[in-house]
Amino acid sequence: xxxxxxxxxxxxxxxxxxxxxxxxxxxxxxxxxxxxxxxxxxxxxxxxxxxxxxxxxxxxxxxxxxxxxxxxxxxxxxxxxxxxxxxxxxxxxxxxxxxxxxxxxxxxxxxxxxxxxxxxxxxxxxxxxxxxxxxxxxxxxxxxxxxxxxxxxxxxxxxxxxxxxxxxxxxxxxxxxxxxxxxxxxxxxxxxxxxxxxxxxxxxxxxxxxxxxxxxxxxxxxxxxxxxxxxxxxxxxxxxxxxxxxxxxxxxxx
Amino acid sequence: xxxxxxxxxxxxxxxxxxxxxxxxxxxxxxxxxxxxxxxxxxxxxxxxxxxxxxxxxxxxxxxxxxxxxxxxxxxxxxxxxxxxxxxxxxxxxxxxxxxxxxxxxxxxxxxxxxxxxxxxxxxxxxxxxxxxxxxxxxxxxxxxxxxxxxxxxxxxxxxxxxxxxxxxxxxxxxxxxxxxxxxxxxxxxxxxxxxxxxxxxxxxxxxxxxxxxxxxxxxxxxxxxxxxxxxxxxxxxxxxxxxxxxxxxxxxxxxxxxxxxxxxxxxxxxxxxxxxxxxxxxxxxxxxxxxxxxxxxxxxxxxxxxxxxxxxxxxxxxxxxxxxxxxxxxxxxxxxxxxxxxxxxxxxxxxxxxxxxxxxxxxxxxxxxxxxxxxxxxxxxxxxxxxxxxxxxxxxxxxxxxxxxxxxxxxxxxxxxxxxxxxxxxxxxxxxxxxxxxxxxxxxxxxxxxxxxxxxxxxxxxxxxxxxxxxxxxxxxxxxxxxxxxxxxxxxxxxxxxxxxxxxxxxxxxxxxxxxxxxxxxxxxxxxxxxxxxxxxxxxxxxxxxxxxxxxxxxxxxxxxxxxxxxxxxxxxxxxxxxxxxxxxxxxxxxxxxxxxxxxxxxxxxxxxxxxxxxxxxxxxxxxxxxxxxxxxxxxxxxxxxxxxxxxxxxxxxxxxxxxxxxxxxxxxxxxxxxxxxxxxxxxxxxxxxxxxxxxxxxx
Numbered sequence: 001x002x003x004x005x006x007x008x009x010x011x012x013x014x015x016x017x018x019x020x021x022x023x024x025x026x027x028x029x030x031x032x033x034x035x036x037x038x039x040x041x042x043x044x045x046x047x048x049x050x051x052x053x054x055x056x057x058x059x060x061x062x063x064x065x066x067x068x069x070x071x072x073x074x075x076x077x078x079x080x081x082x083x084x085x086x087x088x089x090x091x092x093x094x095x096x097x098x099x100x101x102x103x104x105x106x107x108x109x110x111x112x113x114x115x116x117x118x119x120x121x122x123x124x125x126x127x128x129x130x131x132x133x134x135x136x137x138x139x140x141x142x143x144x145x146x147x148x149x150x151x152x153x154x155x156x157x158x159x160x161x162x163x164x165x166x167x168x169x170x171x172x173x174x175x176x177x178x179x180x181x182x183x184x185x186x187x188x189x190x191x192x193x194x195x196x197x198x199x200x201x202x203x204x205x206x207x208x209x210x211x212x213x214x215x216x217x218x219x220x221x222x223x224x225x226x227x228x229x230x231x232x233x234x235x236x237x238x239x240x241x242x243x244x245x246x247x248x249x250x251x252x253x254x
Numbered sequence: 255x256x257x258x259x260x261x262x263x264x265x266x267x268x269x270x271x272x273x274x275x276x277x278x279x280x281x282x283x284x285x286x287x288x289x290x291x292x293x294x295x296x297x298x299x300x301x302x303x304x305x306x307x308x309x310x311x312x313x314x315x316x317x318x319x320x321x322x323x324x325x326x327x328x329x330x331x332x333x334x335x336x337x338x339x340x341x342x343x344x345x346x347x348x349x350x351x352x353x354x355x356x357x358x359x360x361x362x363x364x365x366x367x368x369x370x371x372x373x374x375x376x377x378x379x380x381x382x383x384x385x386x387x388x389x390x391x392x393x394x395x396x397x398x399x400x401x402x403x404x405x406x407x408x409x410x411x412x413x414x415x416x417x418x419x420x421x422x423x424x425x426x427x428x429x430x431x432x433x434x435x436x437x438x439x440x441x442x443x444x445x446x447x448x449x450x451x452x453x454x455x456x457x458x459x460x461x462x463x464x465x466x467x468x469x470x471x472x473x474x475x476x477x478x479x480x481x482x483x484x485x486x487x488x489x490x491x492x493x494x495x496x497x498x499x500x501x502x503x504x505x506x507x508x509x510x511x512x513x514x515x516x517x518x519x520x521x522x523x524x525x526x527x528x529x530x531x532x533x534x535x536x537x538x539x540x541x542x543x544x545x546x547x548x549x550x551x552x553x554x555x556x557x558x559x560x561x562x563x564x565x566x567x568x569x570x571x572x573x574x575x576x577x578x579x580x581x582x583x584x585x586x587x588x589x590x591x592x593x594x595x596x597x598x599x600x601x602x603x604x605x606x607x608x609x610x611x612x613x614x615x616x617x618x619x620x621x622x623x624x625x626x627x628x629x630x631x632x633x634x635x636x637x638x639x640x641x642x643x644x645x646x647x648x649x650x651x652x653x654x655x656x657x658x659x660x661x662x663x664x665x666x667x668x669x670x671x672x673x674x675x676x677x678x679x680x681x682x683x684x685x686x687x688x689x690x691x692x693x694x695x696x697x698x699x700x701x702x703x704x705x706x707x708x709x710x711x712x713x714x715x716x717x718x719x720x721x722x723x724x725x726x727x728x729x730x731x732x733x734x735x736x737x738x739x740x741x742x743x744x745x746x747x748x749x750x751x752x753x754x755x756x757x758x759x760x761x762x763x764x765x766x767x768x769x770x771x772x773x774x775x776x777x778x779x780x781x782x783x784x785x786x787x788x789x790x791x792x793x794x795x796x797x798x799x800x801x802x803x804x805x806x807x808x809x810x811x812x813x814x815x816x817x818x819x820x821x822x823x824x825x826x827x828x829x830x831x832x833x834x835x836x837x838x839x840x841x842x843x844x845x846x847x848x849x850x851x852x853x854x855x856x857x858x859x860x861x862x863x864x865x866x867x868x869x870x871x872x873x874x875x876x877x878x879x880x881x882x883x884x885x886x887x888x889x890x891x892x893x894x895x896x897x898x899x900x901x902x903x904x905x906x907x908x909x910x911x912x913x914x915x916x917x918x919x920x921x922x923x924x925x926x927x928x929x930x931x932x933x934x935x936x937x938x939x940x941x942x943x944x945x946x947x948x949x950x951x952x953x954x
Contacts, residue, residue, distance in 0.1 A: 052800060078802040092793025095786075103790045106783055107802040118778050164801060 011060035020046040033205040038225035083165030098145040108168025155186040261515035269507020270406035275484025276499035278457035285450030291353040294481030295360035297462030326459025346712035355895030361474035362888030376466035486531035532721035643866025644823030652816035654856035657792030659716040662723035668839030670696040670821020671828035675745035685748035696821025704813035723841035731836035742835030745828035855904025
């Protein structure tokens with residue numbers, strides 16, 4: 001595919017004797033939504049970690065927007081326009097919902113502003129606050145803006161994760177099981193937010209998910225991972241009809 | 255070769271004791287979820303009891319049995335019940351501070367109870383300590399060395415039998431491997447943990463008794479050094495493997511003797527031996543963390559503590575949103591994020607203003623008093639309090655706001671003081687310039703500490719900084735061009751043109767100005783963008799880096815700024831005293847500093863200032879008491895440590911919140927302002943994937 005936004009080639013990663021990823025390649029086009037499914041332990045989260053650089057891959061290259069990023073530190077990749085959520089949520093304990101979004105917004109904009117702080121010029125700008133406010137409204141979290149995240153319900157906490165990843169208008173969102181632990185209504189809400197963002201910003205999405213309804217609603221293309229290998233790629237319907245996929249994912253009796 | 259042998263053999267007894275400590279530490283860490291730094295104190299208490307019993311005419315086997323099998327586990331169980339059981343699931347800082355507090359307080363309490371120091375040289379557990387029994391090659395083996403080695407071999411053999419052949423040993427191995435699975439198999443992991451706790455306390459006591467005859471007089475500090483070696487052994491065992499810790503301890507003992515034998519005499523040689531643990535920590539700590547990061551299965555089986563942690567998160571959230579609005583929970587340590595109700599209740603915010611006003615009034619009265627009627631020695635105490643307040647503020651920035659635990663803050667302060675003095679003396683500068691240069695030197699040292707420890711957090715970081723403090727004490731400060739050994743460095747009072755600050759009142763004012771500058775700086779950082787980034791880093795380093803924060807750089811910056819501030823405080827303190835010796839800021843002081851400021855309040859600027867004043871005032875008022883009560887401070891310290899586990903936000907914030915809550919209740923107007931409960935807390939006590947509040951993957 002030409003003009004792919006994200007292009008990962010031959011990513012391998014082993015942990016001791018376990019092969020988490022075996023020469024995996026993945027392309028994500030501009031504005032495209034790709035679903036990644038697979039049984040637990042298939043290497044989905046490791047794939048995310050390798051793409052963002054939290055876990056250095058043993059082999060393989062990653063390109064983003066035509067630039068090699070596999071030697072960049074994580075924070076720089078993030079500033080290029082990659083937002084990510086975590087399956088096991090990684091919220092900033094003790095910080096308020098609004099501060100989560102503000103931190104992400106400011107971090108995307110630039111580096112540590114020690115001198116600015118000391119001269120007391122480092123109040124959040126009107127523009128930054130506006131961005132935070134509109135994100136809060138989009139997520140439906142405006143009521144909870146000043147609440148510390150520690151007291152949020154799981155559903156709200158997942159939305160904060162999503163919101164934090166969306167700040168700074170990333171061109172690619174990597175969502176790691178965003179619906180895990182949510183009920184049907186919350187999942188539906190999540191799906192509508194993701195769809196909204198895609199429509200208004202043209203953001204590309206990689207979605208790791210077990211909830212196939214959510215996957216079906218959001219993605220254009222689906223990949224199935226098993227034991228660190230790409231088992232099948234195609235539209236949701238094609239992939240789910242694939243016999244090997246049914247074997248690996250649903251168990252042999254299905 | 256034979257020379258190597260001759261150097262190595264005397265190292266074995268040391269290695270045995272290190273190994274015992276390491277094994278005990280790993281055992282409690284894995285089975286009870288706490289890295290028990292009070293281990294050194296437990297060893298000291300049993301060693302002391304043993305010597306006293308022998309002095310009173312008890313046969314050594316009876317005295318040993320009581321000290322090792324009776325007192326050792328008793329102290330361990332009391333500590334477990336009172337303290338450690340409650341904090342298994344807390345954050346690394348909340349786990350660390352009480353065990354540090356006990357490490358300092360417990361030996362003093364024991365010495366008070368004993369009422370005197372032993373009159374006889376500490377005997378060996380068996381054999382005669384000084385007699386040489388036989389030669390191994392050309393190495394003479396004394397009763398001391400033989401008794402240590404034989405006892406260790408016997409204990410290790412007993413442990414092997416216990417672990418390999420008995421049911422409880424099997425269960426214990428299972429708990430150490432995987433507490434959660436063990437529970438699933440219907441084994442009561444709590445009971446097994448208690449057994450492991452007793453066992454490790456016995457091991458600590460044994461190490462304490464065995465080591466005693468090495469010294470002519472029992473001294474808590476020697477046992478703290480022993481503890482550091484034990485920590486190094488545990489780190490070699492990656493906090494997880496008993497055999498590796500055993501081998502590590504032995505290896506360290508032998509290695510330090512070989513090093514001492516081959517290196518030429520001088521500061522490096524005498525300094526390097528005690529610094530070996532630092533090297534080990536630095537080499538092995540990143541490795542042990544790396545493993546957790548890279549091992550995808552490492553998270554599949556959180557220790558039992560983590561399970562409790564989820565329940566605790568649940569409870570905490572319930573408290574937060576429940577009707578006890580005046581309780582703060584551990585949502586954070588920096589006050590900006592501490593209000594449990596966020597911005598939901600304007601009433602409570604308004605109420606906080608009178609509390610702040612009250613604080614300013616009290617502070618203003620204190621300053622006025624200092625300038626008018628306070629006696630010279632109390633004025634000195636207050637000025638000391640300000641100097642310490644500045645050092646505490648450096649911890650507020652580093653630990654309170656950024657979540658980086660530093661056990662070498664006194665080293666930063668010391669270097670700042672020495673450098674200020676040396677610059678003032680040799681370059682004939684005003685001390686004010688010296689203070690700035692001293693702060694800059696300390697900041698450089700901060701960078702030097704931050705760079706190799708970038709990948710560490712929580713407990714490993716704390717241990718690495720502790721080891722660094724030891725390194726500074728042994729290698730850096732004894733040099734003539736730094737701390738000038740025991741003599742110390744003269745630090746003059748500053749002058750600005752014709753104005754001299756020799757008079758104590760003018761110096762007090764100067765100190766006050768410096769404090770205000772430092773406090774302002776910390777406040778600006780805390781309230782600004784950087785403060786928000788620091789809070790994010792404290793909350794989750796992984797998430798911080800993936801929203802685009804350069805966490806490594808941020809850490810280096812915050813270490814540098816914090817070390818610089820500590821250096822300024824140290825320089826001010828030195829100038830006040832007129833001179834500064836390495837012992838004024840040795841590693842023990844670092845431990846005390848962290849514990850004091852954590853107890854009083856790491857979450858706010860006022861907490862640090864109050865900590866400084868209270869700390870020096872207590873030292874001063876206790877020094878006027880008869881010698882019999884000199885250890886009272888230690889008792890207070892121990893009690894405060896216990897209170898800390900209930901109120902990790904610190905005394906100042908706790909009282910402030912209580913005051914606000916009280917006024918709120920009296921007026922009855924703001925009861926209804928508490929935020930509505932969100933439907934369920936974010937941390938339901940089910941589910942495997944949830945990261946529990948405490949288990950941040952850092953200090954397992």
